[in-house]
Amino acid sequence: MQIREMQEDDWQTVRDVRLRALREDPEVFGSSLAREEMFAETHWRMRLRSARTWVSLDAGGTARGLVGMIEEPGSPKSDRHVVQLWVAPEARRHGIGWSLLDAVRAAALADGAATVSLWVVDGNHAAGDLVVRAGFVRTQERHKLTRDPTQSEERLVLRLT
Incomplete structure (x- = not known):
């Protein structure tokens, strides 16, 4: 498995992989498949210009x-935020989630960040367990x-310094 940082030309x-994630695990994301299927190439390219993104390739x-x-936006300048963390069902429990989080951690450290944060939807025990084992601490911030006000999520933080 190779973890590769994506560039704008890797938008497809x-x-x-993002649409597959939304298709297979819609309940764990803040967005929806229907919404993101409508995005044009220009939107995907803009996402890659505004967010560092890594993909695990077999x-x-x-x-x-x-x-x-x-x-x-609104977070301290010393914080980097994890978005769209997902591993394909057939590849889970093989260290890919760890490797993806390691890429974020290394990039955040190189960027001078003091913390990395993320939100985990209630009931997403696999993600919650992974990030807690990776050193993230539950904040009780909820x-x-x-997209579904009947569901909540919690913020977890990893201190880098």
């Missing part, structure tokens, strides 16, 4: 995982999902 790979070049890192 990112689009394909030996055949098929994307098996995805993660992004942004400076979230909010309702915009």
